[in-house]
Amino acid sequence: MVYQVFIFDLDGTIIDSEKIGLEALQATLSEMGIVKDLEELRFSIGIPGLRTLEVLDISDTQTALDTWFQKQQPHMQNVPIFRDILEVIKRLPKTGIVTSQTKKELQAGFERLSIAQHFQTVVSADDTEYHKPNPDPLQLALQYLNCDSNEAIYIGDSPYDMECAKSAGVDFGVAAWGLTSTTRFTNAEYIFKNPYEILQLTT
Structure with a gap:
């Protein structure tokens, strides 16, 4: 073909970039008192961040998104x-x-x-x-x-x-x-x- x-x-x-994103998400959740290993968060690969937080039943999604982004940002320009x-x-x-x-x-x-x-x-x-x-x-x-x-x-x-x-x-x-x-x-x-x-x- x-x-x-x-x-x-x-x-x-x-x-x-996937490890960067997963580790930043893991750290974001940890600050919220939610402990997840990286394998538990692997479902998030391939879908938007907002959808990931909805699946995780996070109530304040905007704050979580902002924190997740801030944790990823220093690493993404050199990914x-x-x-x-x-x-x-x-x-x-x-x-x-x-x-x-x-x-x-x-x-x-x-x-x-x-x-x-x-x-x-x-x-x-x-x-x-x-x-x-x-x-x-x-x-x-x-x-x-x-x-x-x-x-x-x-x-x-x-x-x-x-x-x-x-x-x-x-x-x-x-x-x-x-x-x-x-x-x-x-x-x-x-x-x-x-x-x-x-x-x-x-x-």
């Missing part, structure tokens, strides 16, 4: 970029990002990494009412990129990403380079062990 458009998740797919991913993205015909980060979060990290110029569009959690795993963010990206669903692939690292793709009628590829296991992705069309494998879908 050859695709014209390659849309990526951000955290855990392009940037190695590692996964090896080889930018070299691959530069060689793709058309690219975009669909992320559960807010615009504020993107400004604190992604936009300081000097990689935004490699993407034709970025859809954040602020751009749609409903978020991953709902298809709306991915469908908006397709609209911005003037692309039909069968011309695109979405590449991410969470089951929320896969469900979003399936709901939007878009093929899904797992960014396995940041994962320890791919057992939860039995419905994915592709499992990419390294970014260079993506280039096989351009010719």
Whole structure:
């Protein structure tokens, strides 16, 4: 299969940021008297912060969000970029990002990494009412990129990403380079062990 458009998740797919986010969330909850280990918080990877706090039944979500953001911010402008991913993205015909980060979060990290110029569009959690795993963010990206669903692939690292793709009628590829296991992705069309494998879908 050859695709014209390659849309990526951000955290855990392009940037190695998930541990930063989980540890900041864990510290935020600890200050509120809530003790959680990192594995208990792993469900939050791939969904917006507000939804995470709702699942955790946090009453003062705005204060918790602000604290979580403040704890992440010092680390996000120096967050590692996964090896080889930018070299691959530069060689793709058309690219975009669909992320559960807010615009504020993107400004604190992604936009300081000097990689935004490699993407034709970025859809954040602020751009749609409903978020991953709902298809709306991915469908908006397709609209911005003037692309039909069968011309695109979405590449991410969470089951929320896969469900979003399936709901939007878009093929899904797992960014396995940041994962320890791919057992939860039995419905994915592709499992990419390294970014260079993506280039096989351009010719």
